[in-house]
Amino acid sequence: MSQLAAADPYDVTVKSNGLRRRRIVEKVFGLLAIGAAIFACFILIAVLTTLVFKGASSLNLDFFTKPRPLFGEKGGIADALVGSALIVGMAMIMAIPVAVLVAIYMSEYAGPKVARSLKIVLDVLNGVPAIVVGVFVFGILVVGHGQSAVYGAFALAILMLPMVSRATQEILEVVPRSLRDASFALGVTKWRTTWNIVLPAAIGGILTGVVIAVARVAGETAPLLFTTSIAASEISGDVSHALPTLPVTIFVFSESPDPGEQAAAWAAGLVLIAFVLVMNVLAKLFAGRKRRQLEGS
């Protein structure tokens, strides 16, 4: 295609005036497009290398096993790691079953009109700012009860729901019709077909959606500020109280003037982004393979 556009020396349709200008515009366009792509890659590399350079030196065993320092002592982020793991885990338990059921309803039961409306509802829900979700959970749960890790998890679950639901629904629609028909022809009921045939066939895509959603909410700060931010810096598994989390810790440290806390923020940021990137790459590898398998069958 590129040769076609460039190799156009015998222009018979138009007088050749303007051709030079058109060629220049074409060149400029190509360079700008390449430049934009390089720019985006450059930003990613710049952020990642900064994190490695500023964060890696603080990473050691203590950093992963000791809680946050109070005043200038050496310490780690173990409290935040435990808190984040518990909260994200609880969010998964709350969000995934509902999200998958919504997707099943959309693809297996609802008519096209209802399914389309639900898609819009989910997309709009996905567009609600994370801070507003935090304020919402603050309003319905935190007011009168105080902050707790469970409420933080609920806020994250609200963010996960539309992501997992849309990903699941998209993969359920790729599951071949013939699979369902074969099952029905054998006399299997609809819900057993969905449960035993359709879901297992789509499990790879569902997991991909879950992994991406987990990577995304694990780094969310805004919904946690109002729900589980005012916490003691000790390693605790008591989810009925506010627990420290990785993103909130980074957020607080990042605005601190203390270079020691800034260093801890970089190291915690490095840990967080390593987790997020590994999840994303895994999801990508997994998604590619599963989709090819489904579309091949």
Add this chain to the structure above:
Amino acid sequence: MTSTTYEPPAAPESDLRRSGIRLGDLLFKGIAILAALAATGLLGLIAWKVLDLAWPAIQNFGLSFIWTEAWDPVTQDFGALIFIYGTVVTSLIALVIATPLSIAIALFLTEIAPRRLAAPIATMVELLAAIPSVVLGLWGILVFGPWVRDHLEPWIQATPLGALPVFSGDPSQAGILPAALVLTIMIIPITSAICRELFIRVPQDLKDGALALGSTRWEAIRGVVFTYTAPGIAAAVLLGLGRAFGEAIAVNQTIGNRNTIPTSWFEPGDSLGSKVASEYVGATSLQQASSILYLAAILMVISLATNVVAQFIVVRFERARRGV
């Protein structure tokens, strides 16, 4: 894979067993419907509850809160204009810079780059979207902000643009411009990913037709690709804008958090989401927080409106294309 999951046909069953199966079907469908209703109800509940939380402040300050330029906890003078200005200006700057860049990236990936180069670059742009906002904000305040202060802002002032009042004053590492640029980085991957999806689906024969008529690649893109996808691009831009409006954390870290409307974009200001986020420590009682909740409600209305318009465009666009 599939053959192993087949179950043998059920043996002849009693009426009881058969009705049990129907019950299972009904139950499963019922649960699925409940889940769908819950998801829909959740959206309504969020909208209602946030407005309900803001209600005391709405009654107290009225709608004039929206265009009041004040935020003084001592005199109890509150208004949203400072933060609406910060939100709208940072988001619009981000939009103006990010839109051409996103479209250019999407065009590069779909029309220019060889497939072998396009896949890794597309992955990198996706990973840019995966950077948590708090990490991007950390980079924004400690690395990018100082760079903007030392290099970008003096450079802008040296160009003819420097004569504009918005580029006047002393360069600073936290302010409207650094926040807007961090937002730009955040929305580029979102907008470009949607644009890429759109451009991939432009029929090849239309593009080939334009090229066969002697147009250059750029002319084919302008005449065919843009015409074909214009509403989709508009929706993509709006979705990016919605994201920029709603971002609280990265903006909070980079905008400088000052309760004034700055004349210069180099100076600190504040945005709706950022202001709400920075009040979390004080948010223990409703009384104290009522005007903050009013800000949250304004933010919710703005982003819901942006998103709904974007969805509306998408639906119209898809309907039109199905009709083609």
